[in-house]
Amino acid sequence: MILHENFSLKDILWYKIGGIARYLIDVENSEDVEKAAEFIKRNKLTRAFFIGQGSNLIFTDDFFDGAVVRFIAPKKSSIRLVGNSTVEAFAGELLDNVIKFSFENSLIGLEWAGGLPGTVGAAIRGNVGAFGGEIKDNVKEVTLLEITDKKMKLITLKRFELKFGYRNSLVKKHRNLIVVSSLFRLTPTDAAGVQRARQTYLSNIEYRNRRHPLEFPNCGSVFKNITDPEKIKSVLEIFPDLEEKIKRDWHGKVAMGYLIKRLDLAEFRVGNAQISPKHCNFIVNLGGAKAEDVLSIIKTIQEKFQETFEFTPEVEVEIVC
Numbered sequence: 001m002i003l004h005e006n007f008s009l010k011d012i013l014w015y016k017i018g019g020i021a022r023y024l025i026d027v028e029n030s031e032d033v034e035k036a037a038e039f040i041k042r043n044k045l046t047r048a049f050f051i052g053q054g055s056n057l058i059f060t061d062d063f064f065d066g067a068v069v070r071f072i073a074p075k076k077s078s079i080r081l082v083g084n085s086t087v088e089a090f091a092g093e094l095l096d097n098v099i100k101f102s103f104e105n106s107l108i109g110l111e112w113a114g115g116l117p118g119t120v121g122a123a124i125r126g127n128v129g130a131f132g133g134e135i136k137d138n139v140k141e142v143t144l145l146e147i148t149d150k151k152m153k154l155i156t157l158k159r160f161e162l163k164f165g166y167r168n169s170l171v172k173k174h175r176n177l178i179v180v181s182s183l184f185r186l187t188p189t190d191a192a193g194v195q196r197a198r199q200t201y202l203s204n205i206e207y208r209n210r211r212h213p214l215e216f217p218n219c220g221s222v223f224k225n226i227t228d229p230e231k232i233k234s235v236l237e238i239f240p241d242l243e244e245k246i247k248r249d250w251h252g253k254v255a256m257g258y259l260i261k262r263l264d265l266a267e268f269r270v271g272n273a274q275i276s277p278k279h280c281n282f283i284v285n286l287g288g289a290k291a292e293d294v295l296s297i298i299k300t301i302q303e304k305f306q307e308t309f310e311f312t313p314e315v316e317v318e319i320v321c
């Protein structure tokens with residue numbers, strides 16, 4: 001475990017935005033995670049927040065008076081084969097490295113996640129998904145640190161006990177559950193099978209490079225796409241021409257990026273934060289943007305939606321105040 005004091009979060013978070021944390025604690029194995037939890041308890045810190053790469057977070061510019069515990073990949077990789085078709089990884093490993101390791105061992109199943117940033121622990125917590133895949137379909141069991149006021153203990157939960165849902169899990173509902181490691185059940189295949197899976201993985205990365213503004217720091221999709229039938233009805237009242245597109249292209253949802261663009265907000269800028277013209281559900285950091293700039297853009301979008309459709313779109317990214 002490595003302890004840093006008064007650490008500038010913008011230097012490590014994916015978005016390059018965030019204030020100073022009283023402590024940053026880097027953890028790279030299960031013992032480190034327990035030591036970090038003990039440190040927080042011993043020092044009676046009232047605030048603690050566990051992070052991976054910070055690719056789904058907006059930390060405000062304020063002082064974080066507590067400990068940010070960062071999961072990092074150990075110097076010597078923890079990713080290993082267990083039996084024929086199971087891969088184990090520490091929560092701080094990049095999901096991408098688990099995919100690469102699997103291919104090297106003739107295992108497939110995670111290729112849908114090509115280009116998806118982040119660590120194993122956060123992927124489990126948020127049940128990440130893309131291109132029709134979801135991490136829950138590959139999870140066998142997860143080891144967690146359960147922290148209560150009195151004690152902490154390592155527990156192992158099977159897939160069905162993790163209560164996965166759309167971008168949701170038991171871990172997300174309980175802040176005192178910290179993912180320490182995970183077992184992934186994958187599919188053994190031959191060289192041609194790996195080749196096909198690798199092709200899917202690479203074309204997903206290529207799609208993201210083409211469609212997303214990855215040339216600037218960002219936090220992924222800022223808003224959830226609209227799925228609520230009532231809200232979709234409100235959108236159709238204003239833009240009736242979208243009916244076909246919702247059915248044909250968006251699988252029954254309304255794409256937030258499209259609507260933000262249609263409401264003439266592409267390239268809207270506050271300070272050095274801007275709605276990306278490449279994909280309007282991304283707010284990019286053009287360099288030195290502040291959290292307050294991003295939050296101000298989010299508020300503008302929400303107000304515009306309220307004014308136009310009479311509902312406020314739901315934020316997908318997590319804001320840590």
Ligand SMILES: Cc1cc2nc3c(=O)[nH]c(=O)nc-3n(C[C@H](O)[C@H](O)[C@H](O)COP(=O)(O)OP(=O)(O)OC[C@H]3O[C@@H](n4cnc5c(N)ncnc54)[C@H](O)[C@@H]3O)c2cc1C
Nearest residue numbers: 052053054055056118119121122123128129130179219220
């Ligand atoms: C360009 C871009 C594209 C993206 N595309 C997608 C996509 O297609 N699909 C998708 O689902 N997501 C997507 N995301 C979001 C992001 O990739 C995921 O949310 C990812 O799981 C975040 O990983 P992280 O390590 O950066 O987690 P962080 O952002 O650091 O943390 C996210 C959350 O997980 C919690 N957490 C972190 N580690 C642990 C742990 N060990 N135990 C318990 N809780 C933990 C944190 O407290 C926080 O609440 C995208 C993001 C970006 C920037």
